[in-house]
Structures are given as structure tokens and as C-alpha cells.
Amino acid sequence: xxxxxxxxxxxxxxxxxxxxxxxxxxxxxxxxxxxxxxxxxxxxxxxxxxxxxxxxxxxxxxxxxxxxxxxxxxxxxxxxxxxxxxxxxxxxxxxxxxxxxxxxxxxxxxxxxxxxxxxxxxxxxxxxxxxxxxxxxxxxxxxxxxxxxxxxxxxxxxxxxxxxxxxxxxxxxxxxxxxxx
Amino acid sequence: xxxxxxxxxxxxxxxxxxxxxxxxxxxxxxxxxxxxxxxxxxxxxxxxxxxxxxxxxxxxxxxxxxxxxxxxxxxxxxxxxxxxxxxxxxxxxxxxxxxxxxxxxxxxxxxxxxxxxxxxxxxxxxxxxxxxxxxxxxxxxxxxxxxxxxxxxxxxxxxxxxxxxxxxxxxxxxxxxxxxxxxxxxxxxxxxxxxxxxxxxxxxxxxxxxxxxxxxxxxxxxxxxxxxxxxxxxxxxxxxxxxxxxxxxxxxxxxxxxxxxxxxxxxxxxxxxxxxxxxxxxxxxxxxxxxxxxxxxxxxxxxxxxxxxxxxxx
Numbered sequence: 448x449x450x451x452x453x454x455x456x457x458x459x460x461x462x463x464x465x466x467x468x469x470x471x472x473x474x475x476x477x478x479x480x481x482x483x484x485x486x487x488x489x490x491x492x493x494x495x496x497x498x499x500x501x502x503x504x505x506x507x508x509x510x511x512x513x514x515x516x517x518x519x520x521x522x523x524x525x526x527x528x529x530x531x532x533x534x535x536x537x538x539x540x541x542x543x544x545x546x547x548x549x550x551x552x553x554x555x556x557x558x559x560x561x562x563x564x565x566x567x568x569x570x571x572x573x574x575x576x577x578x579x580x581x582x583x584x585x586x587x588x589x590x591x592x593x594x595x596x597x598x599x600x601x602x603x604x605x606x607x608x609x610x611x612x613x614x615x616x617x618x619x620x621x622x623x624x625x626x627x628x
Numbered sequence: 629x630x631x632x633x634x635x636x637x638x639x640x641x642x643x644x645x646x647x648x649x650x651x652x653x654x655x656x657x658x659x660x661x662x663x664x665x666x667x668x669x670x671x672x673x674x675x676x677x678x679x680x681x682x683x684x685x686x687x688x689x690x691x692x693x694x695x696x697x698x699x700x701x702x703x704x705x706x707x708x709x710x711x712x713x714x715x716x717x718x719x720x721x722x723x724x725x726x727x728x729x730x731x732x733x734x735x736x737x738x739x740x741x742x743x744x745x746x747x748x749x750x751x752x753x754x755x756x757x758x759x760x761x762x763x764x765x766x767x768x769x770x771x772x773x774x775x776x777x778x779x780x781x782x783x784x785x786x787x788x789x790x791x792x793x794x795x796x797x798x799x800x801x802x803x804x805x806x807x808x809x810x811x812x813x814x815x816x817x818x819x820x821x822x823x824x825x826x827x828x829x830x831x832x833x834x835x836x837x838x839x840x841x842x843x844x845x846x847x848x849x850x851x852x853x854x855x856x857x858x859x860x861x862x863x864x865x866x867x868x869x870x871x872x873x874x875x876x877x878x879x880x881x882x883x884x885x886x887x888x889x890x891x892x893x894x895x896x897x898x899x900x901x902x903x904x905x906x907x908x909x910x911x912x913x914x915x916x917x918x919x920x921x922x923x924x925x926x927x928x929x930x931x932x933x934x935x936x937x938x939x940x941x942x
Contacts, residue, residue: 465680493667495658498674503839504756506689506847509681533847534686 459595466509466535467592468498470585473508473532475525478515480542483575492578499585505531510588511565516544516557522564523618529565534600537588540570541581549574563613566602639711643860645892646710646867650859651675653900657907664911675855682852691752691845698748699846699853705741706860709734713867716878716891717795726792731779734791734868741857742768745842752845760841763918764832770925771822771829777933778812778819782872785809785940791868795876806873812936813873817905818929822921823865824903826910829921866899874898 474484487494488501502508505528517525529538540561543549548559561567568591571584591597603610615621655672662669690696711725712734727733742764749757782805783789786797798804806813822829832841843851870876877898878891916924 461680462684465677465684469674469678469681490666493662493669495662495670496668498670498677500670501835503835504844504847506845507840507843507851508847509685533688 463593463595467589470497470499470510470537470588471502471508472499472510472512473502473505473528474512474514475528476514477517477521477525478542478544480514480544480575483541483578483581484512484514487578487581492582494582494585497582497585497589505529506533508532509536511536511538512541513538513545513561514541516542516549516551516554517561519556519558519617522558522614523623526565526614527623529603535597536600537568537592537597538565538599539584539588540567541584542576543572543574546570546572558617564610564617566599566606566610568597568599642710642715643707645715646706646860646863647856649896649899650861650863651679651856653862653903654859657903660907661911675859679852679855682847682855683849685848687848687850689845689847691748694744694747694751695845696850698744699850699857701744701748702741702854702857703860705737705744706857706864708740709737709864710860712737712791713864714792714795714871714876715867716888716895717799717871717876726790729789731783731789731791731794735776735779738861738864739768739772741861745854749842749845754845756839756844757842760832760834760838760844763834763838764842766918767822767829767831767921767925770922771819771929774815774925774929774933775819775823777930778816778936779872781809781812781815781933781936781940784937791871795871798875799879804873804875809936809939811932811939815929815933815936816869816873818932819925820865820869820902821906821909822925824862824906826906828910828913828916830910830915831918831921834915862903863899866902867895869902870895870898874902 474481476484486492488499494500499510505511509532511525511529511532513525529536538561540546544551544557545561545567548554548557551557552559558564569584569588571580573580576584588597652672652675655670655675658674659669659672712730714726746761746765749761782794785808786794788794788797794805825832832838833843834841838844843854846854875898877895879887
């Protein structure tokens with residue numbers, strides 16, 4: 448009765464609904480993208496009406512928002528933050544820099560594609576994306592969550608070796624705790 | 629035996645009432661704050677959705693024994709204190725384990741949750757938590773003094789240490805203690821600004837400086853349990869204030885279902901108005917530093933409390 452397929456569907460629906468309606472965002476404000484976050488959260492665009500609110504620490508956060516380019520130094524911090532977050536967790540790549548490097552595509556110390564290092568659920572393109580596009584990205588993420596397609600943490604756990612190899616290629620002085628899930 | 633069953637039913641009902649009312653008030657405050665800031669704001673049930681999501685999150689962290697116990701302590705303290713608060717004046721559905729001297733007991737018991745939080749946050753080892761705990765305990769030293777002074781004034785004035793008796797006195801004489809001893813009421817009201825930790829006294833949480841302070845290492849179910857405990861605690865403080873100063877709610881002579889509903893309605897109106905005091909004060913004030921907050925509480929509120937005690941003695 449409890450393990451019935453339909454009752455599992457109902458549980459999933461409630462879980463996904465709660466997850467989608469309450470997104471605690473850890474805004475990792477690298478680069479220039481951070482300037483769009485206050486505009487998104489404050490009175491003109493008001494992301495809180497979608498249940499999106501800021502989280503101060505990775506333990507409480509659901510969404511990791513990478514706003515802009517990642518230098519090789521900051522990539523290390525991003526990985527630490529990402530690994531401290533608890534499942535279910537989601538990542539939003541924000542701006543062209545996280546997709547293909549953007550205007551820093553040939554820089555010696557920035558990474559080009561974020562998804563080589565951590566899995567990404569939703570990309571928001573633009574340089575910079577306006578608050579409207581940021582909110583539409585969040586709505587897209589909510590749709591994915593409702594359909595149960597956003598399984599970022601699972602993807603990372605299953606392909607951990609591949610991601611680790613990529614990360615270690617960039618970060619030469621790897622002095623981080625090795626987690627095993 | 630039937631009496632016991634009724635009491636257990638009442639205890640569960642009281643807990644659910646406190647939880648729902650506390651969470652809903654928090655949601656309404658979020659909505660009102662958004663409207664004041666010219667935003668649309670989240671729906672009033674947003675806190676329930678947040679709680680539901682937090683309970684569905686997985687947790688793969690262990691910080692040791694007190695780290696696991698801290699949320700449990702908070703919720704235990706909240707429910708225990710709730711059992712000693714009269715919800716409706718002398719009504720069976722809301723059992724009240726009151727005894728002579730429960731006002732003194734409540735004074736001690738109300739800091740029990742914060743103590744559990746302090747121990748749990750201490751064990752996580754996060755420096756932000758340690759600073760948050762220090763700030764929280766300093767602030768508590770600040771607001772407890774006017775609060776205790778105002779309660780002592782009531783105890784001296786009416787020669788009783790029972791919340792039930794104080795409510796009964798107000799019911800019989802028809803004079804609210806807020807009128808009978810206005811200085812004690814003002815001192816308690818100003819102390820409540822610190823208790824609810826809205827701005828300018830949100831120095832404990834302080835997301836911008838302390839990364840949410842003591843709870844910075846707690847996520848998922850731990851944070852959700854703490855949120856529920858905090859919601860019950862805010863209901864407790866409001867109800868206690870209403871019963872001590874604002875005449876209480878409910879009529880012990882009438883026990884019909886309509887009388888209960890009217891009593892609950894009066895309770896909700898009074899608590900909501902009281903809750904708006906720290907919220908309104910917070911909307912127009914930025915955050916204090918720790919020493920400014922303590923100086924605030926040891927200034928006028930303490931002076932008013934002392935005047936209240938003198939008023940009660942003479």
C-alpha cells in the first residue's frame with residue numbers, strides 16, 4: 448500500500464512542489480554579475496514572491512548561483528561551497544562567462560565552461576542578463592524541479608571521478624578533504 | 629481517566645495551535661515587510677512551504693552529540709513552556725499545568741531553548757556561530773533585566789507568582805494590568821523588542837556579517853525544527869504578555885464552543901497587535917551593535933522597570 452506506485456507519485460509531487468516553491472539561494476558573487484542580484488531581490492523585480500530568498504551559508508542553501516567568470520583561485524572555493532551544500536541542490540550558471548568563457552574566453556586564469564567542474568541545471572545567458580532573464584531562469588529551474596529532472600547532486604556523485612580529474616587539472620595545489628559519498 | 633484523555637488531547641491541540649499561529653504570524657510579517665518595501669512579497673503561507681522543504685532535505689553532516697540535540701532541546705523547551713501558559717483563561721481544552729510560582733519557573737524555562745542552541749552552535753566549531761552565541765547571550769543579559777523587573781513589580785503588587793492568578797485578578801476587577809501598572813508594562817514591552825530579534829536587535833542572526841550566526845552550520849531538518857521551535861516560542865511570549873498585561877482571553881464561566889471561538893479570536897487580535905510593536909519598530913531602524921543594544925536595554929527600559937517596582941511598593 449505504502450510502496451504503491453501511485454502513492455509514491457503523490458509523495459513526489461508534494462516534495463517537488465515544496466522544493467520548487469522555496470529556493471534558498473547562495474549567490475556566489477564573482478565578477479560583475481553580482482550587481483544584478485540586488486536588483487532582482489529588491490522592490491522592482493522582487494524575486495521573493497516566487498519563494499526565492501538568500502541563504503547566508505551553504506548548509507542552508509538549495510541553489511548555488513554562480514554569477515560570472517570563475518578564476519582558477521575562486522573555482523576552488525566554489526567547489527568547497529558546492530560540496531558543503533546538502534542534497535537536493537541545484538546550480539545556476541549566470542552570464543556568458545559560465546557558458547563558454549564570455550569575454551574572458553582566452554584568459555590565462557579563468558575557466559571557460561562551468562559544467563566541466565560541477566554539474567549545472569540551468570544556464571542564463573547574456574552579458575549581463577537582466578533581472579527579467581534571471582527570474583525566467585529561476586522559473587525554468589522550478590519547472591525542472593516539478594518534473595523531477597533536476598538531480599544535480601546525484602549527477603555529481605555518479606560522475607565524481609570525471610569531475611575530480613577536471614578540477615585537479617585546473618587546481619594545482621589540491622589540499623582539500625576527499626569526501627566519499 | 630477521561631480527564632487525562634481530555635488533557636492529552638488538549639496538550640496536542642495547544643501545540644498545534646501555537647505552531648500554526650506562530651508560523652502564520654511569521655509569514656504575515658514577511659508579507660507586510662515586503663509591502664512596506666514596495667514589493668509584492670511571498671504568500672503568507674511561505675513559512676510552511678519553507679519548513680516542508682527543509683524537512684525533505686537530506687543531511688550528511690554530523691557535528692557531534694549537541695549538534696544533533698540542539699534543535700530537539702529547542703522544541704522540547706518550546707512545548708514545555710507552552711504547557712505552562714494559559715491559552716484561554718481556565719479552559720479545559722487548553723490544559724494549563726500552572727502552579728503557584730510558575731511565573732518564576734517560566735523565567736528560567738524560557739532561556740532553556742537558547743541554552744540548547746548555544747551548546748549546539750558551540751559544538752559545530754564555526755566561528756560565526758561562536759560570535760552569534762556571544763552576542764545572543766549578551767543581548768539576553770540586556771533585555772532580561774527590564775523583563776524581570778516588570779514581572780517582579782507585578783508579583784509585589786498582587787502578592788502572587790502565578791500567571792493564572794494575575795489573569796484571574798484582571799478578569800474579576802476588569803482593569804488590565806497594563807493600566808494598573810503602566811511602567812511595568814512599558815518596560816516589558818521594550819524588553820519584547822529584544823526578545824523577538826527583529827531589527828534593530830537582530831544582532832544574533834545578522835546575515836550580512838555573521839552568516840546567520842548560531843544556525844550557520846545547521847541546514848535541512850535541523851533548521852526546520854529550529855524554525856518550528858522559534859515559531860512556538862514567539863506565540864508563547866505573545867500569549868504570556870496578553871495574559872499578564874492585556875486582560876487575557878476567554879471567560880472561565882462560559883465553556884461553549886462559541887465562547888471558545890470568541891476567546892481565541894480575542895487572543896489572536898491581542899497577540900497580533902502586540903506582535904506588530906517589535907515589527908513596526910524594526911521597519912524604521914537599522915541594526916544596532918551589541919553594546920548599543922545592551923545600553924538601550926539598561927537605559928530607559930530598566931529605569932521604567934524600577935519605577936514600576938516603586939509604583940507597586942507604594
